[in-house]
Amino acid sequence: MKPLFYVLAVVATGASGYFGWEVNKKHEQKIVERDELVARNQNLSKDITDQEVKKAASEEALKTAQGERALAEQGLKAAEAKFGEFERTRDEVVGLLEEQVAEEEKVKAVVGEFQKLFPNTELDDVPGIYDGLVDKQKKLTAEVETQSDVKSRLESDVAKNESEIKRIGDKITESKERVARNTFQATVTAVDSDWDMVSIGAGESSGLSIESRLLVMRGGLLLGKLDVTKVEANSAIADIVPSSLRPGVVLQRGDQVILEKTSAN
16 A cells, blocks of 8 residues: 555656646746747837838938929929920020011012112112112102192193183173174264273164163174263263273274163163
8 A cells, every 4th residue: 555655656746846847847938938029029119119210211201302392393393484485585586587587588689679770889889879869759759749739730720711711701602692682783983092082973862871881892802891971862972991991902983882781681
């Protein structure tokens, strides 16, 4: 019985030692694992810190990059505006150059025409020739204006003369018609040039009166007018109306007289 107990005791002791050793071994393992976990935690914390630092640096770099990008975009816009302005300026310069080339071509054409007109003339002489042509043009213009004025005056005079000719023609026609209707006719029997008086071979019996005005005719041509101042039966005295006589006309015996106004008028 005792040996069995002893064996059991030995076994229990061995088992206790074994379990103790096993527990101790596991404890040590746990300690190693804890230390490893702590180390990993420390490394992880360090990595997290480093990442946070890197993140902050990255964010700062991002802000800086964004600021630089904004500045770059502003610079790009400014450059685009400058480029657009440059293109407009270039187009303007090209336009001006084209205009200048066109003007030069016109000048060449004018010079060519000028050299055709004046083959032996130098271009340096052009200003003087031009001034001479301008003066000549001014003179010709003045002459044309003068001739135009003269033409206008002549046309006005012609119109006036035509009007006067028509008026005189109408008067002549009227006189001829009056003469044609006039049945009274007498003869100047005497002329007193000193007193501008004439004697007429007709009187009251022919229808004359103090109010009568006579026309003096010679060869169908009107010479002047007479105002009757004295009437007798078969004779009458009349004053010559001086303003009515034609220039250079002197009344004489034998001139014919008729009434200026007849009863038909």
